[in-house]
Amino acid sequence: MVKGSSLNEQKYRLDLSRYRFERACEELNTAQELFEDGHMNASASRSYYAAFYALLAVTELDGFESAKHSGVISRFKFDYLRTNVLDRGLSKLIDNTFNLRKYADYEGFYVVSLEEAQKQIDSAEAIVDTLQPYLVSRWTEMEKRIPNAIFTRTSTRQFESRPVESKYIIKILRAAMAAPSACNQQPWEFYITDDKDIISRLSQVSPYAGPVKNAPAVIVPCYHTDGLAVPMMAEIDMSLATQNILLEAEDLGLGAVMIGIAPIPERMNAVAEILKLPENFKAFTIIPVGWPVNKRPQEDRYEPSRVHTV
Numbered sequence: 001m002v003k004g005s006s007l008n009e010q011k012y013r014l015d016l017s018r019y020r021f022e023r024a025c026e027e028l029n030t031a032q033e034l035f036e037d038g039h040m041n042a043s044a045s046r047s048y049y050a051a052f053y054a055l056l057a058v059t060e061l062d063g064f065e066s067a068k069h070s071g072v073i074s075r076f077k078f079d080y081l082r083t084n085v086l087d088r089g090l091s092k093l094i095d096n097t098f099n100l101r102k103y104a105d106y107e108g109f110y111v112v113s114l115e116e117a118q119k120q121i122d123s124a125e126a127i128v129d130t131l132q133p134y135l136v137s138r139w140t141e142m143e144k145r146i147p148n149a150i151f152t153r154t155s156t157r158q159f160e161s162r163p164v165e166s167k168y169i170i171k172i173l174r175a176a177m178a179a180p181s182a183c184n185q186q187p188w189e190f191y192i193t194d195d196k197d198i199i200s201r202l203s204q205v206s207p208y209a210g211p212v213k214n215a216p217a218v219i220v221p222c223y224h225t226d227g228l229a230v231p232m233m234a235e236i237d238m239s240l241a242t243q244n245i246l247l248e249a250e251d252l253g254l255g256a257v258m259i260g261i262a263p264i265p266e267r268m269n270a271v272a273e274i275l276k277l278p279e280n281f282k283a284f285t286i287i288p289v290g291w292p293v294n295k296r297p298q299e300d301r302y303e304p305s306r307v308h309t310v
Ligand SMILES: Cc1cc2nc3c(=O)[nH]c(=O)nc-3n(C[C@H](O)[C@H](O)[C@H](O)COP(=O)(O)O)c2cc1C
Pocket: 153, 154, 155, 156, 157, 206, 208, 209, 211, 257, 258, 259, 260, 261
């Protein structure tokens, strides 16, 4: 799980619940296929898993996780059936699918009959179908409550020492390259490093680049100057890509800060020298990225006097 702000925990739970429900639907299809191929024990087992994953989709939404199936089932009954949040009739269906699966998988020589396997599919389907509208409404509600990264992002200058896995960097760069650019010229070239020596040298290219020194990973957004449709817009394009980087990092529970490099020639040249940039590449900014030590709330900067209606 992506650890960090409660924003991430909420997103994690929402994604996990959706994933569990997808698995439930997949297992239901598999159970049907196995039934049609005459594998009754296997089909009964998969039907049970369809029902179980659907229950997990509900319990994990509320943060309950248990390695034991019996733990999930009794929690589900306690929290959602006993309280009439969901139809109490589900209880019997759950018990039946659980018991038949126990026989199908673990009871020596037990052969699940065609009727039993069909009933098992019907029960699992009924459980999945009953839970679906409840889950959809919970997902929709939860999505409305998950705050937008635009309004939670703040600059992070202190990072934990743990590394940032490359999968996160790739997500961040995917966000960067989703930015708009003049004539769609996409002038960006991204340099990535976790090399301590390079990071230390980058932290000295400006009096304000100190936060780079603490970072486990550093992204240096650069741009090329050859073949651009509107070269004078390249740095504006890079600003937008940079904002996408900062927002995606926030979304992932990471922290980052933009270090001002362009348009100051001395800083741009210092970065170019460290990274050995080709002549036609220009350094735009430096962005240290890592897991934040502290997360502070964003201040509300909305200022009505700055809005001019004409
Ligand atoms: C163009 C630009 C240059 C910046 N340069 C630096 C910098 O060199 N060092 C730094 O620590 N922060 C730098 N920042 C971050 C700002 O200080 C920060 O965005 C501002 O104080 C507002 O705080 P917030 O990002 O937490 O909302 C820069 C931000 C921008 C947009």
